[in-house]
Amino acid sequence: MEVTKIENVTRVFKIGKVETQALRGVNLSIENGEFTALVGPSGSGKTTLLQLIGCLDQPTSGQVYINGKDVSKLNRNQRADMRRGTIGFIFQFFALIPTLTAYENIEMPLLLVGESPKKRKERVTELLEAVELTDRAHHRPDQLSGGQQQRVAVARALAARPSLILADEPTANLDTPNGKQVMETMTRLNQETGVTFVFATHDPRVIQYARRVITLRDGVVIENHAEKPEV
Amino acid sequence: MIQIIKMAFRDLGRNRRRSFFSSLALGIGLALMLLMAAFIEGEVNSAMDTTIRLKSGHLQIRSKNYEESKTSLKWEDLVENPDQIAGQIASLDPVLAATPRLFATGIVSVRDESTGVSVYGIDPLSEANAPYRMGLLQGDFLSSEDREGILIGQPLADKLQVEVGDKISLSVNTSNGDVDEQLFTIRGIYSTQTNAFDNATVLLPISKAQAITKTENHASTIFILLKDKDQTDAVVTALQASNLDVLTWTKMNELIIQTEEMANSYMVLFYLIVLAITATVIVNTLVMAVFERTREIGILSSIGMKSRHIMAMFLAESSLLAVGGIIMGLILGILAVSYFARVGFFVGNMGLTMLFGNTIYTELTVADTIEITVIAFIITLLAGFYPALIASRMEPVQALRGGK
Numbered sequence A: 001m002e003v004t005k006i007e008n009v010t011r012v013f014k015i016g017k018v019e020t021q022a023l024r025g026v027n028l029s030i031e032n033g034e035f036t037a038l039v040g041p042s043g044s045g046k047t048t049l050l051q052l053i054g055c056l057d058q059p060t061s062g063q064v065y066i067n068g069k070d071v072s073k074l075n076r077n078q079r080a081d082m083r084r085g086t087i088g089f090i091f092q093f094f095a096l097i098p099t100l101t102a103y104e105n106i107e108m109p110l111l112l113v114g115e116s117p118k119k120r121k122e123r124v125t126e127l128l129e130a131v132e133l134t135d136r137a138h139h140r141p142d143q144l145s146g147g148q149q150q151r152v153a154v155a156r157a158l159a160a161r162p163s164l165i166l167a168d169e170p171t172a173n174l175d176t177p178n179g180k181q182v183m184e185t186m187t188r189l190n191q192e193t194g195v196t197f198v199f200a201t202h203d204p205r206v207i208q209y210a211r212r213v214i215t216l217r218d219g220v221v222i223e224n225h226a227e228k229p230e231v
Numbered sequence B: 001m002i003q004i005i006k007m008a009f010r011d012l013g014r015n016r017r018r019s020f021f022s023s024l025a026l027g028i029g030l031a032l033m034l035l036m037a038a039f040i041e042g043e044v045n046s047a048m049d050t051t052i053r054l055k056s057g058h059l060q061i062r063s064k065n066y067e068e069s070k071t072s073l074k075w076e077d078l079v080e081n082p083d084q085i086a087g088q089i090a091s092l093d094p095v096l097a098a099t100p101r102l103f104a105t106g107i108v109s110v111r112d113e114s115t116g117v118s119v120y121g122i123d124p125l126s127e128a129n130a131p132y133r134m135g136l137l138q139g140d141f142l143s144s145e146d147r148e149g150i151l152i153g154q155p156l157a158d159k160l161q162v163e164v165g166d167k168i169s170l171s172v173n174t175s176n177g178d179v180d181e182q183l184f185t186i187r188g189i190y191s192t193q194t195n196a197f198d199n200a201t202v203l204l205p206i207s208k209a210q211a212i213t214k215t216e217n218h219a220s221t222i223f224i225l226l227k228d229k230d231q232t233d234a235v236v237t238a239l240q241a242s243n244l245d246v247l248t249w250t251k252m253n254e255l256i257i258q259t260e261e262m263a264n265s266y267m268v269l270f271y272l273i274v275l276a277i278t279a280t281v282i283v284n285t286l287v288m289a290v291f292e293r294t295r296e297i298g299i300l301s302s303i304g305m306k307s308r309h310i311m312a313m314f315l316a317e318s319s320l321l322a323v324g325g326i327i328m329g330l331i332l333g334i335l336a337v338s339y340f341a342r343v344g345f346f347v348g349n350m351g352l353t354m355l356f357g358n359t360i361y362t363e364l365t366v367a368d369t370i371e372i373t374v375i376a377f378i379i380t381l382l383a384g385f386y387p388a389l390i391a392s393r394m395e396p397v398q399a400l401r402g403g404k
């Protein structure tokens, strides 16, 4: 079954009189359990596409479906409801809340979906283990390395058991070993839990982790490889 | 909810100095308002107490015809047989003292200086005259039989450059409309610490005052002090039978009550100004905090935090600032008020006709404290509303981009 389906999506940004066509009619669908890379040069529309799939933004025209539900016309609060519990985000910068510890950052989505304290504790402990940061549970983000922070972000994205995790250049600000560790963590979690990952990147070392590659250029999909064998 | 408060608290801790000074601004504002309220309360109470003690008493009994503004001395405007009436009233249980007084207007002159005065004929033995007796700075108090002695207030003595033992001439209006003049010897100089009174009042024994004004066995009023002013109404009922007028301190001092009301409405204006300033500081701090945290707001929103929770987080921050400010304000305010309650504000002669002490001691009521604190809290919350609204209206995409 498909997690998301995109039909004839366009997105036009208007700043003053200048119009930018970030997406010009994109069609694609992503199945449950995929581990897919969205590649393309800078400015090709990767971030814009992820934001539309992630219900952070609305298309200028066309439809975006999440788990079969049309989300293109939802209002702010409905979109927030959709994001919570259904979609997890990993950003290029290490998007943790600086006042909260690693533990509390991971707990945040669970609080938002109203999980009980006992379940929260179990889940956070499990996730800290999964990203190998149990000993850093009570560190604040500024006491963690970039790679550690990004792994906390991965754990947070997974916390509320979403159907889809969207990662926008998750390794762009990491050195090679840390980037590798983050990608391996994501791969492992995809295999263990079956959660769908879509990640934007233009780094060839990252692309090799993908089982499917979608290439964007100037706001259109120019290549859409079918499932490719595992690396 | 607990998480929201925890985050708000930690967020304030990030920029401790800024949070502290914003709270302090509110604290100082609150302290100022408390001090001002306590000053007004002290001033009004002082005016009322002083006026009761020196001028109006708790109750007065006058002839129905008597007109205070004219200081009439016609027999039909006065109380006849005042000693007898005063004696009866004094025997009532709630009454502390009841004494006849005769008021006249006159002019004192010495060498080529002269000035208009109120002449108070008092019974030197009555307890009601304690404020003058206690306030004696030099010389002796009057005695009932004294036919030439006079007491004058200190500012008047300074102005006329006279001392105890000096002679001054006093011209007084009499009951038949003439003016009578006589030489008096200054027996003593008093101060009631109330400039407006001491400046313009000379005291004579009532028998002498009656003689010079030709009002024998009459008084302008029976001046009554009670043991407890809350018993006024009860005593009024007991006195009602006579064909004389009974006046209460509230009736006689309406001007003071009106002045208090007016002062209170000016206070509201003062509060608004102080609160507008502190609210600006708080709004400024929180707007800065919102813009600094644009990206975090985007992150929270992208993981599904609802607008109203983001709003609640910033409202929690302003509440915490408000609580901190209020604690500081109460401490500062109460310290300042208790300092000035002991030391007092010296206001001296404000050139007003209203009587109040030369030093005002602050008095803070519980009602004022609660009212001002609640207002300060509400205004701070309202001030926090605007930044919270900005935060909750941010689009997650824009917020994430803005932080890069």
Ligand SMILES: Nc1ncnc2c1ncn2[C@@H]1O[C@H](COP(=O)(O)OP(=O)(O)O)[C@@H](O)[C@H]1O
Pocket: A013, A014, A015, A020, A021, A022, A040, A041, A042, A043, A044, A045, A046, A047, A048, A049
């Ligand atoms: N909020 C925005 N306002 C204006 N232009 C935007 C905005 N977001 C993206 N764009 C433009 O849309 C195009 C695609 O951007 P983006 O999706 O960020 O590409 P990528 O992530 O592949 O680098 C770019 O030309 C970019 O300048």
Ligand SMILES: [Mg+2]
Pocket: A046, A047, A048, A168
């Ligand atoms: Mg991008």
